[in-house]
Amino acid sequence: MALDTMAVLAEPTRRRICDALRLRESGVAELVAALRMSQPAVSKHLRVLRDAGVVSSRPVAQQRIYRLEPGPFQELDAWLGPYRELWSHSLDRLERHLDNNP
Amino acid sequence: MALDTMAVLAEPTRRRICDALRLRESGVAELVAALRMSQPAVSKHLRVLRDAGVVSSRPVAQQRIYRLEPGPFQELDAWLGPYRELWSHSLDRLERHLDNNP
DNA sequence: CAGTTATATAACCTGTCTGGCATGTTGGCC
DNA sequence: GGCCAACATGCCAGACAGGTTATATAACTG
Numbered sequence: 001m002a003l004d005t006m007a008v009l010a011e012p013t014r015r016r017i018c019d020a021l022r023l024r025e026s027g028v029a030e031l032v033a034a035l036r037m038s039q040p041a042v043s044k045h046l047r048v049l050r051d052a053g054v055v056s057s058r059p060v061a062q063q064r065i066y067r068l069e070p071g072p073f074q075e076l077d078a079w080l081g082p083y084r085e086l087w088s089h090s091l092d093r094l095e096r097h098l099d100n101n102p
Numbered sequence: 103m104a105l106d107t108m109a110v111l112a113e114p115t116r117r118r119i120c121d122a123l124r125l126r127e128s129g130v131a132e133l134v135a136a137l138r139m140s141q142p143a144v145s146k147h148l149r150v151l152r153d154a155g156v157v158s159s160r161p162v163a164q165q166r167i168y169r170l171e172p173g174p175f176q177e178l179d180a181w182l183g184p185y186r187e188l189w190s191h192s193l194d195r196l197e198r199h200l201d202n203n204p
Numbered sequence: 205c206a207g208t209t210a211t212a213t214a215a216c217c218t219g220t221c222t223g224g225c226a227t228g229t230t231g232g233c234c
Numbered sequence: 235g236g237c238c239a240a241c242a243t244g245c246c247a248g249a250c251a252g253g254t255t256a257t258a259t260a261a262c263t264g
Contacts (some may be wrong), residue, residue, distance in 0.1 A: 059260095146223085146239095
């Protein structure tokens with residue numbers, strides 16, 4: 001469910017990791033440099049992200065390359081679905097208003 | 103920013119409140135009954151949601167009617183934007199694959 | 205096999221968050 | 235004005251999350 005996913009993505013550091021991985025997949029050291037944080041802290045966040053399926057890792061020599069997985073983001077998108085009519089209805093009203101007032 | 107909004111919406115109880123308010127605006131007592139939780143707990147969550155702009159309240163006699171506000175959900179939708187190409191690209195590849203293998 | 209690189213895990217501390225109970229506060233009613 | 239109803243707020247206890255340092259593991263390297 002998007003339930004757990006939201007909690008995982010709510011953490012600012014983890015979102016920074018996602019922002020970084022959105023540009024290109026990376027090893028841990030690269031993320032550590034980008035985030036200016038201790039390596040264990042980054043590894044812990046990566047663990048959480050991986051357990052939630054937000055990222056996946058593949059070993060390359062001693063490195064582990066992390067990349068984003070689309071699934072959880074799609075879930076989040078789907079969860080947001082019903083809430084979209086909160087503002088799509090407003091847009092409908094705006095359109096009708098403009099139609100009636102040319 | 104969507105930053106704080108995500109943390110606010112990550113809380114399961116608060117999401118249940120949002121789910122309830124999505125159907126219809128309600129007073130606190132109604133939410134208390136729906137969530138089977140103590141009234142102070144609900145009021146506190148409503149405070150957090152209101153501070154984040156996720157809900158707004160309007161007084162009606164001694165009641166306070168709460169309703170959802172679209173803003174934060176739009177922010178979340180916007181934040182999700184760049185991540186959408188994670189799976190839209192996959193769909194592109196799938197389409198090309200199907201085009202090339204009729 | 206010894207040493208080094210790259211990452212994961214363990215132990216610990218601290219701050220924050222959530223829930224409950226008790227107590228304010230505000231608006232209507234007799 | 236006194237009382238009740240509907241919420242809000244303060245305070246406390248328990249749980250949990252995130253960071254750091256120290257240590258373990260895995261894979262190359264000579």
